[in-house]
Amino acid sequence: MRIVSLAGGIGGARFLRGLLAASPDAEITVIGNTGDDITLFGLRVCPDLDTVMYTLGGGIDEEQGWGRSDETHVVKEELAAYGMEPQWFGLGDRDFATHIVRTRMLDAGYPLSQVTEALCDRWKPGVRLIPMSDDRTETHVVINDEQGRRAVHFQEWWVRLRAAVPAEQILLVGADEARPAPGVLQAIDEADVVILPPSNPVVSIGTILQIKGIREALERKTVVGVSPIVGGAPVRGMADACLTAIGVDTTAQAVLELYGSPLVDGWLVAEQDAGVGLDGVVVEARPLIMHDAGAAAGIARAAVDLAVRLSERQGRAGEEAR
Amino acid sequence: MRIVSLAGGIGGARFLRGLLAASPDAEITVIGNTGDDITLFGLRVCPDLDTVMYTLGGGIDEEQGWGRSDETHVVKEELAAYGMEPQWFGLGDRDFATHIVRTRMLDAGYPLSQVTEALCDRWKPGVRLIPMSDDRTETHVVINDEQGRRAVHFQEWWVRLRAAVPAEQILLVGADEARPAPGVLQAIDEADVVILPPSNPVVSIGTILQIKGIREALERKTVVGVSPIVGGAPVRGMADACLTAIGVDTTAQAVLELYGSPLVDGWLVAEQDAGVGLDGVVVEARPLIMHDAGAAAGIARAAVDLAVRLSERQGRAGEEAR
Numbered sequence: 001m002r003i004v005s006l007a008g009g010i011g012g013a014r015f016l017r018g019l020l021a022a023s024p025d026a027e028i029t030v031i032g033n034t035g036d037d038i039t040l041f042g043l044r045v046c047p048d049l050d051t052v053m054y055t056l057g058g059g060i061d062e063e064q065g066w067g068r069s070d071e072t073h074v075v076k077e078e079l080a081a082y083g084m085e086p087q088w089f090g091l092g093d094r095d096f097a098t099h100i101v102r103t104r105m106l107d108a109g110y111p112l113s114q115v116t117e118a119l120c121d122r123w124k125p126g127v128r129l130i131p132m133s134d135d136r137t138e139t140h141v142v143i144n145d146e147q148g149r150r151a152v153h154f155q156e157w158w159v160r161l162r163a164a165v166p167a168e169q170i171l172l173v174g175a176d177e178a179r180p181a182p183g184v185l186q187a188i189d190e191a192d193v194v195i196l197p198p199s200n201p202v203v204s205i206g207t208i209l210q211i212k213g214i215r216e217a218l219e220r221k222t223v224v225g226v227s228p229i230v231g232g233a234p235v236r237g238m239a240d241a242c243l244t245a246i247g248v249d250t251t252a253q254a255v256l257e258l259y260g261s262p263l264v265d266g267w268l269v270a271e272q273d274a275g276v277g278l279d280g281v282v283v284e285a286r287p288l289i290m291h292d293a294g295a296a297a298g299i300a301r302a303a304v305d306l307a308v309r310l311s312e313r314q315g316r317a318g319e320e321a322r
Numbered sequence: 323m324r325i326v327s328l329a330g331g332i333g334g335a336r337f338l339r340g341l342l343a344a345s346p347d348a349e350i351t352v353i354g355n356t357g358d359d360i361t362l363f364g365l366r367v368c369p370d371l372d373t374v375m376y377t378l379g380g381g382i383d384e385e386q387g388w389g390r391s392d393e394t395h396v397v398k399e400e401l402a403a404y405g406m407e408p409q410w411f412g413l414g415d416r417d418f419a420t421h422i423v424r425t426r427m428l429d430a431g432y433p434l435s436q437v438t439e440a441l442c443d444r445w446k447p448g449v450r451l452i453p454m455s456d457d458r459t460e461t462h463v464v465i466n467d468e469q470g471r472r473a474v475h476f477q478e479w480w481v482r483l484r485a486a487v488p489a490e491q492i493l494l495v496g497a498d499e500a501r502p503a504p505g506v507l508q509a510i511d512e513a514d515v516v517i518l519p520p521s522n523p524v525v526s527i528g529t530i531l532q533i534k535g536i537r538e539a540l541e542r543k544t545v546v547g548v549s550p551i552v553g554g555a556p557v558r559g560m561a562d563a564c565l566t567a568i569g570v571d572t573t574a575q576a577v578l579e580l581y582g583s584p585l586v587d588g589w590l591v592a593e594q595d596a597g598v599g600l601d602g603v604v605v606e607a608r609p610l611i612m613h614d615a616g617a618a619a620g621i622a623r624a625a626v627d628l629a630v631r632l633s634e635r636q637g638r639a640g641e642e643a644r
C-alpha cells in the first residue's frame with residue numbers, strides 16, 4: 001500500500017512514528033512543511049523537516065519533541081558571547097551540524113529536496129521525506145504591539161513571542177511563485193490513501209495546501225484527516241492562536257470545515273467531539289490523545305483503516321457509475 | 323612607542339604575548355598572515371588571525387597552541403556522521419562559532435579587516451590586529467606523490483600530510499591582485515620600530531611580504547627580526563620543509579639572507595648561531611627558546627631594545643647626513 005502523509009513538526013512526526021508502526025509494509029511518502037524555515041547566522045534551518053527526520057531516525061530529543069538527543073549548546077553560547085542575534089532560537093551543537101551540511105549543499109546548488117534526501121541517507125527515517133517545495137517560502141505573521149504594526153517571521157512570533165501577541169494575519173511569503181518539489185504530485189497521484197496528521201491546520205497543513213497544485217491533487221484522492229483539536233483545545237502546541245488569526249474557531253468542526261470537502265473524505269475526532277459532521281465526509285470518533293507510541297499507532301491505524309474503507313467504497317461507486 | 327609586528331600562528335602569537343609583557347605602554351599593531359585561510363564546510367577559517375586573537379585574548383588552548391581552551395568537538399563528529407569532508411581539519415565547537423560569525427559578516431559585505439576588528443571587540447587582545455589584506459589569497463603547495471603532481475591547499479599539506487610529502491613549490495594564489503588591508507601601510511609608516519617574530523619565514527612572514535607595498539614600506543623602517551631557526555632546526559613547527567621547498571637552508575644565516583637588507587636592520591640569533599652575519603645588519607646572540615611567557619618577554623625585550631638602539635643610531639646618522 002502506498003500512503004502519502006502531509007506533516008508539520010512535533011505532532012506530525014509523532015503521528016508518523018505511529019503510522020510506521022501501524023503500517024510496517026506500506027510505502028510512505030511524507031510531504032513536509034517548509035513554511036517555518038528560517039535563515040539563522042547564515043545557516044538554513046528547516047525545523048519541521050528536521051523534526052520528522054530526527055523523530056523517525058531515532059535522533060530526536062524525546063522530551064522536548066524537537067532538536068537532537070544528548071544535545072549540547074556550546075556554539076550558541078559562543079555566538080551569544082560575540083553578541084550575535086538572534087539569541088531566542090535554541091540551536092544545539094548537533095543540530096548546527098545539520099544546518100551546516102544543508103547550507104553547504106544549498107550554496108553548492110542542490111535543491112532542498114535533494115539536500116533532504118542526502119540528510120536522510122544518514123537518518124534512514126523509513127519514509128520518503130520530500131519538502132513541499134524547493135522554492136523558498138516563509139510564513140510571516142502580522143502583529144501589532146508596542147513597537148507598532150509589523151510583520152515578523154513565524155519563528156519570531158512562535159518562539160520569541162510564544163504566540164502571545166495576537167496575529168492579525170498569517171502570510172506565506174513566496175507562495176505565489178512556489179511549485180511543488182519534484183516527486184510531490186507524483187507521490188500523491190500514486191497514493192492509495194492520503195493522511196492528514198493532527199499537525200497545525202494553519203501553519204503546517206494549511207501552508208502545504210497553499211502550494212500550487214497540491215490541494216487539487218489531494219482532492220482526487222481518498223484523504224482522511226485526524227483532528228488536531230480535541231474538546232475545543234489543540235492536542236499540543238498553539239494552533240488556537242493560528243486559527244484565531246484566520247477567523248476560525250478552535251473546534252474539530254471548524255477545522256474540518258476549513259479543510260472542507262472534496263479535500264477531506266474522512267475525519268477522525270475525539271470521542272467528546274462525536275457530533276462533528278460535514279456533507280461528503282465520514283466522521284468517526286476515536287481516542288485521539290497520543291500519550292505514547294502505542295497510542296499514536298492506534299490513531300494512525302484508525303485513520304488508515306477508515307481511508308482504506310472509504311477508498312474501497314469510492315472504488316465500488318466508481319465501478320457502479322461506469 | 324609605536325611597534326608594528328608581523329605575525330603567523332603559534333610562534334608569532336606566543337612572541338606577541340611576550341612583546342605585550344615587555345612593552346606594556348607601547349601601541350602595538352599586528353599584521354596577520356591570511357595566506358593559510360581556508361573555507362571549510364562553507365565557513366571561512368583564518369587560523370593565524372584566530373591564534374593571535376585567542377592567545378592574546380586568553381581563549382587559546384595553551385597546550386596545543388591553537389584552537390580554543392575547554393573545547394568540545396560535537397559539530398565535527400556530527401559532520402563526519404553525515405560524511406562531510408574534510409575530516410582531517412580539527413575544528414572545535416567554540417571555534418566553529420568564530421567562523422560562523424566571520425562568514426556571516428563576510429557574506430553581509432564587511433571586509434575581513436572589519437570582521438577581525440569586530441571579533442577582537444570580544445577578545446580584546448591588547449593589540450590592533452589587521453589582516454595583511456582584505457583580498458582573498460591562499461597558499462597552495464605543489465606536491466608529487468602516488469596521486470601525481472598537483473597543487474593542494476597549504477592546510478592539506480600542513481595538517482593532513484604533515485608536510486611529509488616534499489613541496490616542489492609554494493605559491494600564494496591571488497598575491498598579484500591583493501592589496502594591503504586598510505591601515506597596514508599607515509601603521510608601518512607611523513611605527514617607531516618593526517619586529518619580525520620567529521614565525522615561519524616562508525608561509526607566514528614570507529607571505530605577508532608578498533603583498534604589494536608591504537616590503538617597500540618596511541624597508542623604510544627600522545626592522546629587527548628574531549630567527550625562527552636555532553642550531554639548524556626550527557624553534558617549532560615545520561619551517562624546514564617550507565625552506566627546503568624554496569631552496570633555502572634551514573639556518574639562521576640563510577633566513578637572514580632570505581629576508582635580506584635593506585629589509586632587516588637587526589637580527590637576533592641563538593647563542594650557538596653567533597657567527598651569523600650580513601652586510602648592513604646588526605646581529606646579536608640571545609637565548610631564543612620560548613620555554614614560557616617569561617622567556618618570550620625576554621626575547622621580545624631584546625628585539626625591541628635592539629630596534630630602538632638601531633633606530634636612534636639611524637636617526638643620528640640621518641641628522642649628520644643633513
